[in-house]
Amino acid sequence: MDSRRHHDMGGLDAGPIDQHEVADEPWHKRVKAVVQLLVRNPDSPMNVDELRRGIEDLPPEDYDRLGYYERWTRSTAAILTEKGVFSEAELDAEMAEIEQRWQRNGPS
Amino acid sequence: MSGHHPHPGPPDSEDGSWTREQLMAAAVEALLVRKRVFTPADVAGALDYWASRTPADGARLIARCWTDDAFAARVMDSVNAGAVELGLDIGHTRVVAVANTPKIHNVLVCTLCSCYPIRLLGDSPGWYKSRAYRSRVVREPRAVLSEFGLDIPDDVDVRVHDSTADLRYIVVPMQPTGTEHLTEQELAGLVTRDCMIGTALPRYIPA
Amino acid sequence: MAKEWPIVNRYRVGDPVTVRAHFPSGHARAPFYTRGHSGEVVRVTGPFRNAEERAYGRTGARVPLYRVQIRQRDLWPDYVGSSGDTLVVDLYEHWLEPGDRR
Known part of the structure; x- marks a missing residue:
């Protein structure tokens, strides 16, 4: 069967375009900086095409629910785990530690 | 530039809530620093660099095209080479100029993700990354342009460029009539981000 | 490093x-909506x-990339617009x- 993948949306019906300008949050800018550092360095563990594959491989409901830089984040974590840069356990532990710090100190 | 957070935090979360992806982003950054893939100084430098990228650079390039035909010809051959002439650092990703004419109106999209010449124009607008724009502009460009307030006459062909691979694009709009007396800098002021995507045209309203 | 063949x-x-x-x-x-459709090479x-x-994660073979222009009416049978409206898409040779030829 001719299967169209979820991200490959050219020509599909969709509603009006929301032209509202929304400024990126500071953490979005950090994600952009980190990902660009990775994909523009030929020696880094992730290239831009892997980043795109990781975004395309998100479950469709996540692809639609998440914002642009949230999708980048999920893909980057998945690709770097796949590449063995860090393990899922390391990522989970780091997230837990940061969450504790954020809960203690509040927004910095 | 000031305002960098030495440690990642949830800067805008007044109520102490944050998304899982926000936490994940902070964790990925911390792990990459710990694994020495890059340093905090690298991240700070990247934040500064990307904050410095704005549509003003693209607008300068367009204004120079309007005032210098030979430069415009070189830009049509290679935007990267033209940018170097203006002292702009837009890197090695190939950027291709597509010029509007009295018979052709160009508009850009990336249906598969949201490719955009970010080193020349800064961040793309949210709508450029939206499902609605990516889905619709390749199939009903005139209706989409109408939503942006741009009605293209029937005798002007609309040409949509879907940026799917290694090339990035910039639309070179036509210089508005009655602006021949303006300086290059004043002309650049007429060129908005959306003019270089193709969802708007430069407007000149005499004082 | 191995020699790169031309x-x-x-x-x-101009090629169809x-x-x-x-x-x-x-x-x-290659976007889904372009597959199976015909156009003309406008830039190599x-x-x-x-x-x-x-x-x-592979290095990737070197491949030519073509800008292919397709008439909107060939892409969408119910296209609303001018007969000269076109779409240009970047496609690897494969x-x-x-x-x-028309």
């Missing part, structure tokens, strides 16, 4: 081409490293087959 472009500007009606399950750079660029291989 790349021979299979198509030239058809986008392969191929539907891989992995990372692909590259070679570039094949992003469809790079997406899986996505193209020779098309029919």
